[in-house]
Amino acid sequence: MKIETVDADVLCIGGGIAGLMAAIRASELGARVVVVEKGSIGYSGAARMGNDHFWAYVPEAHGPDMRAFIKECMLTQLGPMCSTLSSRVVDTWMERSLEIVKLWEEWGIEMKYQGQWEFAGHSFPGHAMTHLKYSGHNQNIVLLDEARKRGAVAMDRVMAFELLGGAGRVTGALGIDTREDRLVEFQARSVILCTGSTRRLFLGVTPALIGNDTRPFTLTGDGRAMAYRLGAELVGMEMLARHVGNRYFVRSGQGTWIGVFRDPYGRPLGPYVAEPSRRYGDITPEVDKSLFARVMESGGGPVYMDCSGISDEDYEYMRHWLVQEGSAPLLNHLSEEGIDPRKHPIEFMSYNFASIGYIRCNEKGETSVRGLYSAGDESTFGISGAAIFGWVAAENAAAYVGESAAPAFDGENARTEEKKRLIETLQNRMDGTDWKDANxxxxxxxxxxxxxxxxxxxxxxxxxxxxxxxxxxRNTLRAENRWELTRCVEVLNLYDLAELVFVAALERRESRGFHQRADYRMTDPLLNDQVLIVRNVDGKPTATWREKER
Amino acid sequence: MPPVIDLNECIGCGKCVDVCSEDVFFGTKDFGKSIEHKPVVTYPEVCWHCNLCVKACPVAGAIRLRIPLAMSVAYKDGPLGNS
Structure with missing residues (x-):
């Protein structure tokens, strides 16, 4: 297998929203940037189908008090999702959100609706409107164009799977070509990890259709696994999340529906809306993501999204945003099956649990390893988190590169050779375990x-x-071809993350959120301001408590 | 399972193969080189049904998503409250 060397000031690993925003910003600040993506840049990541909700603080709509706005937001699903982030991270997120919104608008992503800021969904009636509506169907392509305009190099079909470096700093990464027989050694002064969320760790809704998930099949927490192995701190690995959406056709976008979640007798499940509301949707499942599962398990289901009584205008409005959101395939399916949501209440369900857990970053996007940054779903969540922290991390990575302290690549031959042998072993085994069995x-x-x-x-x-x-x-995995080789490397990353989930879950001796311990049933208030850090100490995962930063 | 290609309509341009991040068409030989080289759906079970291959295709009807039965949306054929 040949080894090719690629040199960069800033290497962005992952070509979704965070990776592209990082590439744009680092390039315009003068860094030589490479974005590496195991799929096809512009068509990869969780946001590639589009989106219609962007968490942003817009003073002219929300008023001058940003902290009051954030406090209101924490009442929604944003609260638990932010629980392991420092308040400085959340403040930076909101402080910079409007700047990014305006940039996107300038680049050709419509951030306004009929010429105005539009807010709808994901909000309680009478409370702050948390999310800006926007037309994100073209967002990845727009960002790719902007990155290319500024000279960033986009490298498709290469999976970065191991960071290079040591002694608390990063010097590059190794990647395998997912189609050709080639190993790529990236020599980089700074690395921004942007690999998205972790799927395929827990069973999905349809185990035999491993791709039937709210996020694409290729997101396997590679950044977390790589960061962990190099010594970076991870946080909240014991915690779980779950989404709510259409039964069996697993999709995000629940907050885009206009209707009322009802039981079979027509009774609303939650107290927030009784009739379809274009402005609010129905926030009930965000308050309790397991509610629909419990209703079903106790015989009170199914739960329906009831759009009956919606006006024609609101129905078209909903369909418009579902398309922006990336639900066109779902709408096509409904249409092919003759399902009209106004006449046919559609079942919704609580999807299976998924792992969260982040690479721990400060408000600059810095990890605990020098030169290593992270952005997007592996250190925050959602489109706006990816956009804003991709941008912020790149500013700080570019500054790091500009400082003399950033060391040049000084040779990582032993690591490269070790990983090359691993890849060759996976390829050359005549008989063994296939990736799917191991997964x-x-x-x-x-x-x-x-x-x-x-x-x-x-x-x-x-x-x-x-x-x-x-x-x-490790001793038996076997790849029939480069596609399977990629899957084998992903599965090995997932096994590393699985160990961290167990180690952290054992250490959290309380029940909190979806982490429910039968042997520690209470939520311990003494842990409210603590976060659980996992890191690699001499090859062993070690969990330690730390005071949450302000 | 998706995607489904109509080989009579497909012009072998390879655009669907280019955009698929899951690379469900992996192993398609010499795609995009001539009309003779049609995409092959090698790994259908990992499809995300994102529709980007359909959007990328220059020939209407040459490629479509077939939603698996296991993903069929469950619904009620009439209003609630009459159970």
């Missing part, structure tokens, strides 16, 4: 032992099993 083995043990019910004996048993499986996977 499903992992998903079932995660769902059974680290899912919604946890206890020390279960977590310890699950951890032992995962470690045994990982050893077997």
């Amino acid at each position: 499903i083995a992992l998903q079932q043990v995660m769902s059974d032992y680290a899912g919604p019910v946890r206890s020390a004996p279960m977590l310890e048993a699950g951890l032992s099993h995962v470690r045994r499986l990982r050893e077997k996977a």
